[in-house]
Amino acid sequence: MEKRISDSVINRLPRYYRHLTDLLESGTERISSRELSEKMNITASQIRQDLNCFGGFGQQGYGYNVELLRNEIAKILGLTQGYTAILIGAGHMGRTFATNTKFESRGFRLIGIFDTDSKKIGQEVARHTIRDYREVGSFIEEHQPQMAILAVPKDAMHNVAEEMIAYGIRAFLNFSYTELSREDEDIVVENVHLSDSLMRLSYKLLENNKKNTVTSQK
Amino acid sequence: MEKRISDSVINRLPRYYRHLTDLLESGTERISSRELSEKMNITASQIRQDLNCFGGFGQQGYGYNVELLRNEIAKILGLTQGYTAILIGAGHMGRTFATNTKFESRGFRLIGIFDTDSKKIGQEVARHTIRDYREVGSFIEEHQPQMAILAVPKDAMHNVAEEMIAYGIRAFLNFSYTELSREDEDIVVENVHLSDSLMRLSYKLLENNKKNTVTSQK
DNA sequence: TAGATTGTTAATCGATTAACAATC
DNA sequence: TAGATTGTTAATCGATTAACAATC
Numbered sequence: 001m002e003k004r005i006s007d008s009v010i011n012r013l014p015r016y017y018r019h020l021t022d023l024l025e026s027g028t029e030r031i032s033s034r035e036l037s038e039k040m041n042i043t044a045s046q047i048r049q050d051l052n053c054f055g056g057f058g059q060q061g062y063g064y065n066v067e068l069l070r071n072e073i074a075k076i077l078g079l080t081q082g083y084t085a086i087l088i089g090a091g092h093m094g095r096t097f098a099t100n101t102k103f104e105s106r107g108f109r110l111i112g113i114f115d116t117d118s119k120k121i122g123q124e125v126a127r128h129t130i131r132d133y134r135e136v137g138s139f140i141e142e143h144q145p146q147m148a149i150l151a152v153p154k155d156a157m158h159n160v161a162e163e164m165i166a167y168g169i170r171a172f173l174n175f176s177y178t179e180l181s182r183e184d185e186d187i188v189v190e191n192v193h194l195s196d197s198l199m200r201l202s203y204k205l206l207e208n209n210k211k212n213t214v215t216s217q218k
Numbered sequence: 219m220e221k222r223i224s225d226s227v228i229n230r231l232p233r234y235y236r237h238l239t240d241l242l243e244s245g246t247e248r249i250s251s252r253e254l255s256e257k258m259n260i261t262a263s264q265i266r267q268d269l270n271c272f273g274g275f276g277q278q279g280y281g282y283n284v285e286l287l288r289n290e291i292a293k294i295l296g297l298t299q300g301y302t303a304i305l306i307g308a309g310h311m312g313r314t315f316a317t318n319t320k321f322e323s324r325g326f327r328l329i330g331i332f333d334t335d336s337k338k339i340g341q342e343v344a345r346h347t348i349r350d351y352r353e354v355g356s357f358i359e360e361h362q363p364q365m366a367i368l369a370v371p372k373d374a375m376h377n378v379a380e381e382m383i384a385y386g387i388r389a390f391l392n393f394s395y396t397e398l399s400r401e402d403e404d405i406v407v408e409n410v411h412l413s414d415s416l417m418r419l420s421y422k423l424l425e426n427n428k429k430n431t432v433t434s435q436k
Numbered sequence: 437t438a439g440a441t442t443g444t445t446a447a448t449c450g451a452t453t454a455a456c457a458a459t460c
Numbered sequence: 461t462a463g464a465t466t467g468t469t470a471a472t473c474g475a476t477t478a479a480c481a482a483t484c
Binding site: 032033034044048049051052056058059060061062063064 | 439440441442443444
């Protein structure tokens with residue numbers, strides 16, 4: 001029976017993938033859990049535990065082969081599935097995501113960008129022509145994308161999500177301010193909130209300043 | 219003595235803040251930990267524990283006053299400090315962040331945008347004129363921003379960060395692919411990796427598909 | 437073989453949940 | 461006062477770390 005993988009582990013997987021990609025690009029062939037732990041600021045023990053949730057990818061006395069391990073993590077993350085995505089909303093966020101995300105190098109394919117704004121429809125973004133949102137239903141039917149990236153205003157988000165679900169989409173990356181949550185059905189969601197990161201930074205900065213004040217008062 | 223607040227709690231704070239903001243906007247005056255727990259999909263117990271890390275903001279028999287609690291969390295997060303930030307890099311990501319982030323409503327102020335590209339310098343973004351990166355040193359000296367938002371290519375990131383640190387900046391929100399990490403000194407960093415979210419979504423989607431396959435085989 | 441490093445079990449630590457007395 | 465709900469202590473659960481036998 002499959003043992004349930006904890007969110008903590010899942011959240012670290014993309015980070016492993018990134019670090020292994022860097023190592024591969026720098027020509028590193030093998031790495032031990034200890035070396036990797038130093039690069040990533042986590043314990044070697046945790047790395048070995050994490051990886052062994054999915055299988056034994058290393059070799060005693062040798063460590064891990066960088067390319068092999070990276071490929072295994074790609075498989076685990078579903079990057080070898082050839083998942084396709086559509087982007088709803090060609091505003092600032094949508095365009096940035098379409099432009100910046102190296103979809104291909106991550107094994108994904110962006111296959112369509114949609115917007116309701118007639119001024120935007122027809123424009124080129126990241127080698128795609130922005131399509132009329134009204135055509136999204138027939139487009140999904142024809143191309144069967146697995147993921148929808150929602151970069152629409154918060155007021156529109158829930159409606160758009162409902163429509164996508166009706167068309168059969170089961171995975172959402174949501175950039176709008178409002179959270180999308182669906183415990184029901186088999187819908188998976190990732191919410192991205194950029195301003196949360198800014199607030200966390202703010203908290204850390206404040207804590208740091210407090211700490212220094214206290215220290216200097218000693 | 220201050221007890222150390224765990225990262226789990228800190229990571230939830232912006233989420234509380236968002237939900238309380240929504241409640242306030244919808245005119246809700248008070249809320250119990252149970253009601254909030256249903257909205258946020260966490261336990262009421264956790265909410266009370268989290269909040270009591272910082273103080274007793276509720277009232278027995280009544281619950282929490284939404285506005286008061288929101289203000290307290292704003293204080294905790296440093297949103298009342300009037301922190302100022304500069305943005306380095308006016309590419310897609312930088313522009314999007316400058317445009318989309320409601321800095322003011324979060325208590326921050328963006329006071330300058332910088333780039334090295336002479337074609338971009340002088341352009342208007344989010345009511346700011348993009349400045350020449352070569353002037354960033356004197357600008358920081360004069361205006362003393364507390365935060366720098368790094369939206370530069372990954373090859374430039376470390377150099378830019380070093381320069382900012384030399385100029386006295388102690389807090390970084392980093393959007394470049396490469397992680398910025400600084401255990402040394404009193405530097406605080408938040409790294410944002412959009413493609414990590416996409417990979418997590420991919421993992422969840424794959425898991426979901428596996429689960430359904432197994433179930434339907436039963 | 438000897439040295440290195442994994443995979444894995446056990447021990448520890450911390451976070452979440454449950455329970456309830458305090459109190460509005 | 462009675463009912464509701466907090467603040468907080470105790471119990472549970474899970475994640476991280478440590479340790480070491482297995483093995484390349």
